[in-house]
Amino acid sequence: MEATNHVGFIAAAYIAAIVMIGALSAWVMLDYHAQRRALTDLDKRGVTRRSGTARPEATPPAKQTAKEEA
């Protein structure tokens, strides 16, 4: 059985793997930068995580904060 008989199928499988790995890598990197940008933007507007540093009126009910905080 010659490799040349099925080279198209082999190449297509490796191209599919490259596309899939590339897409997954791009997805995690773009998502990371999007979240970092969003956090920086919120930080610039004075919205921060710690209730001590957040605007006093911005503190939500404690139960909700615990639930959302990961």
Add this chain to the structure above:
Amino acid sequence: MALLDLANPSRFLGFANRTIPWLSGVTVLVFAFGIDQAMIAPDDYQQGATVKIMFLHVPSAWLGMLAWGVMTIAALGTLVWRHPLADVTAKAAAPIGAAFTLLCLVTGSLWGRPMWGTYWVWDARLTSMLVLFLLYLAVIALWRTVDDPSRAARAAAIFTLVGAIDLPIIKFSVDWWNTLHQGSSIFRVGGPTIDPSILIPLFIMAAAFTLLFATLLLAAMRNEILRRRVRTLRLLQASAAS
């Protein structure tokens, strides 16, 4: 750092930030070595050169199943301990597992056409793998449907535990039914039936895929933690504005 410390999302973020660059580097190196070994591996006496597709197909099948296994353990963490990092793990693993399962189906079809004469057959192994892919799509949809992450996590956890039934069906489908797909040839009583000249590159590629999975999972978990922080801050901002 104790393993339990990583259960704290802030410490986990620090761990992920330090680990991801190193893990990415090791993944690239192992992939380069694995592909090199796969390319110089001899042709199979029956499959010919199409055996090279197996170096992608088999690891992606393992990873597709491993990801659901990780989600199943995470689901127990969500339902029993209600730990937010378990939710994060399950949510982050789902798209990665779906991608590996899809790659398994695509590469399997591309191998099946020259070897079996068809891209697809409703064989028990192929069908149960397709069911796994559909389960991934369903659990991703479930995460997106419910707005509150903790409520979505509980629903997704129950769904994941029920879906885990498909894992032994995939594994034993070739023993329980007459299938066109070949039987177990690696993890079987009596040892592998594959020659070491093909088995060793296969294991190297499996290691490379597993490292890739670990890297992507860590990165996706980091993103999910950051996303939840953004959501919390936006809620704070909204409550401050009202």
